[in-house]
Amino acid sequence: MRTTPRILTLVLTLLGIQLAWLAAPAYACGCGAMIPGGHTQVRVDREVSVVRWDGRQEQIVMSLTVAGTADRAAWIMPVPHRATVRLGDRRLFEQLQEQTAPEHRTRYYFWPRSGDWPFASGDGASAAAPPAAGAGVGVVGRQRLGPFDVARLTADDPxxxxxxxxxxxxxxxxxxxxxxxxxxxxxxxxxxxxxxxxSDGRTALYGALDPLHLTFAADAPVYPMRLSRLAANPQSLGLYLLAAHRMEPRTTIGGDRPKVTFAGRVRDARGPLAGLSRGTDYLTALDQEFPVPSRIDGDHELRRAATDRAYREVVYDYRLREIAGLPAWLAATGGVLVVSAAVIAVCTVRATRRRTSRAPVPNL
Structure with missing residues (x-):
């Protein structure tokens, strides 16, 4: 999950997964401010962000999947110190999904449920480039990165x-x-x-955009969220944290309590994840909801958690227990019926024999 207004404006935070319409016509997300020009619209269908912290430097890799009617847009992201920007690697997010995927376990049940025979109605399957700056604004640098025109700015007056x-x-x-x-x-x-x-005239604002990779010095890891308080609709934040130890936000900053979906050391890393996690191989994945964005009262300040206890979500797959390909309940109840029938038959035969043996023999 995530939404954002566009047009070179300054605002919103630096990473995360956030959705919700801001002022018309725009979306708000944890990546900064995204605002389209004119009367067009754009929405962020999905935003995934990664924060790497090595004790002195912070890196943020952000990927957006967008849709809408706009053919141009811009973001402005606040950063605590001067940043360098380059294109990121799409494979990073695939590798993070693999690392944090839930563990699947199977639980069996005995009696049939809805979707199982004889209650199933079908097959039994359950549904499961900026010009020169004016006074008060400084242009530190400018570069072209793939489809992006990037300017690094300073400002002493909003x-x-x-x-x-x-x-x-x-x-x-x-x-x-x-x-x-x-x-x-x-x-x-x-x-x-x-x-x-x-150059082909098609809109660039559709589908997954190339990831952007920001690097800057930081006295402490921070995830800018303050500007998300302007969003009109509930916001969602998804965040991967790479550090030497398990990390956590200091406070909820006005949202629900952050949910840890994964915590543990990166295993068998390769490609971009191997490079990003070198020396910072503890991965923490967080999800957080902001039902009332106006309550957001600051940025996420991140800190080391009390312990490095590992955690992985467990997803249970429920299956009907079977015996030799037959539902266990059917085999069991069938067996009980067979045994019961046999017992009844034996008892009936014995009772018949007893009555026969006790019958008086007529005198001839």
Missing amino acids: AALSDWLHRNGFALPARLAQALQPYVDRHWEYVAIRLAPR
Whole structure:
């Protein structure tokens, strides 16, 4: 799961899986602010983010799957220090899914349930590129990465940043500019990412976008979430954390209690996961819901958990117990019936014999 408004604006957080419409017409997510131009719309169907922390440097890899009517969009992501940006590797997320997949166990039941014979109605299967900056805004660098035009910005005034974005063809909702103030006060910087138009005329905003990989210094691991409080609908956050030890958020920041879906050392890592987890091989996967986004009161500050206890979700597959290919209940009840019939037959024969032996013999 995740949604976001687009147009080079500043806002929203840095990673995670979040869905929900923000101001019209836009979606909010933990990746920053995504806002389309004009009256078009865009939605984030899925957002997956990875945070790597080695004690001095933070890396974030983010992948978005989007859909909508827009042919261009932009993000602005707040970061605590100057960032470098490059394209990520799609395989990373496939490998993380493999590492954190639930363990499947089978549990058997004896008596038939809905979907089992004789209750089954069918087969018995259960349904289961920015120009020069103006006053108050500095352009640190600019680069082209695949379909993305990336600008790294500084700003000492949210209004100046808003003006810069507006002059570059994007309308910034006033409330988003105001929400930026805490980041300006802390002298954070911003990564502005704009999708470049495709030469074939087709929309670039459909399907899975190329992952983006951000690297920056950090005094402590943080996941920006403050700007998600502007979302109109409930938000969902999904996050992979790679560190030397098991990690956890310090507080709920106004959402439900984060749910740990996996915790443990990365095993048999290869490819991009091997490189990213080297020296930070403890993987923690979290899901969190924000039913009322307006209650979000800060960014996720991440810390080491009390223990490194491993955890993996267990999914139980329930199956009807069988004996020699027959439902166990049928074999058992059939056996009981056969035995009962045999007992009744034996008792009947014995009773008949006793009556016969006791019958008086007539005198001739």
